[in-house]
Amino acid sequence: MxxxxxxxxxAAPLPLANVDTDKIIPARHLKTIQRTGLGKFLFDTLRYKEDGSENPDFVLNREPYRHAEILIAYENFGCGSSREHAPWALLDFGIRCVIAPDFADIFHGNSFKNGILPIKLPRAICEQLMEDSRLGANARVTVDLERQVVIRPNGEEIPFEVDPLRRKMLLEGLDEIGQTLGHTRAIDAYEATQQPWLAGPGTTALMEPRP
Known part of the structure; x- marks a missing residue:
């Protein structure tokens, strides 16, 4: 990761509340277990017309938002079914940070597991950031996870909070498996002590009773 x-x-403005995971990526695109290739289906029903052509009114079909790395939305982002394909689609499109007043719990957790930073900020601040983003390519937003601040184009710094463990894992590029593997030596030492038969054939520990 x-x-x-x-x-x-x-930053792309998406002034919608209750954006559910089916809106992020419809169920018909969930047949794959691959994390790549899903970006083209992101917000499928909003981005495309019934004939398959692009909807010119949707923000991600316009410049410079085709290259957005930050998405700003309203309350309850990621509600609905608990599909991990939703953060996969966002990440494959290029979005690594979503800013909203709050998120559905499962989507919030899945985002961290897949390298996306969900930031909770009050709606009034989200509206300010949306106004900034409507200025286009000249209104670039900075998200500094180390300092835990969002920096507006005018230089104003907006603090945010992230769970310390999740922050550490994102900074180091670790998912839950990667974090566990970081403790391999301790795990091996514990297993050798508690389960000596894992040490392999030929060890005297195999014949010793377990404490």
């Missing part, structure tokens, strides 16, 4: 330290990029 790519570490998340500091990101400066185009």
């Amino acid at each position: 790519t570490p998340f330290t500091k990101l400066t990029g185009v």
